[in-house]
Amino acid sequence: MARTRQPELTRAALLDAALAVLRDHGAALSLDAVARAAGVSKGGLLHHYPTRDALLRALGFALIDDFRHKLDAAHAAELAAHGPARGAWLRAYITLTFTPDQDGEALHAALAPLAGHPALLAGLSEAQAFLLTDAEADGVPPGTAHAIRLACDGYWMGDLTGLPRLNGTQAQALRETLTAWTR
Incomplete structure (x- = not known):
C-alpha cells in the first residue's frame, strides 16, 4: 500500500485487507497477516488499530x-x-x-x-x-x-x-x- 497522509483511506485499506484475511483464514486473523495483506508494517497497522479487537x-x-x-x-x-x-x-x-x-x-x-x-x-x-x-x-x-x-x-x-x-x-x-x- 502506498504511503498516504489520508488516514481515512489508510483505515479503509486496512479494513479491506482484514476482510480479505478473514475470507481466507476465518477467525484466525492475525495482525501480521493483515499488515502483510495491506502492504504496511505491523507498526503502521497498530497506529490505526492498536489491538486485534479494535480492528x-x-x-x-x-x-x-x-x-x-x-x-x-x-x-x-x-x-x-x-x-x-x-x-x-x-x-x-x-x-x-x-x-x-x-x-x-x-x-x-x-x-x-x-x-x-x-x-x-x-x-x-x-x-x-x-x-x-x-x-x-x-x-x-x-x-x-x-x-x-x-x-x-x-x-x-x-x-x-x-x-x-x-x-x-x-x-x-x-x-x-x-x-x-x-x-
Missing part, C-alpha cells in the same frame, strides 16, 4: 454499514417492484438472508472473537438498532415482524453457532413461510 470491532462496524446499504438497496428494489405494501422491508431482509454473501460470512468471523467482550459488542448492538425499529415500522404486527427477523438471523448465524444447516428444500420452505408472513 475486528472497526471491521464489524464497516460490515454492518455495508449490510445496511445492501438492505436499503433491496428495500428500494422491493418498493419499485411492488409499491409501498406492508412487509416490503422484511421481504428485503428475507431476500438478503437467503442470498449467499461472502461479507456476511466475514461479519460472522469478525464478530465471533468479540463474543466474550460485552463492552465491544455494545456499540455494535447499538449500530444495529435500526433492525428493531425498521422491522416494527413495516406494517406487519410487531411480534410477527420480530419473529421473521429473528428467524432470518438464526438462519444466517447457524454456521457460527454450530446449528445444523437446513438443506435446500428446507431453506426454501422457510423462506416461503417467512415471506408469506409479511403479506
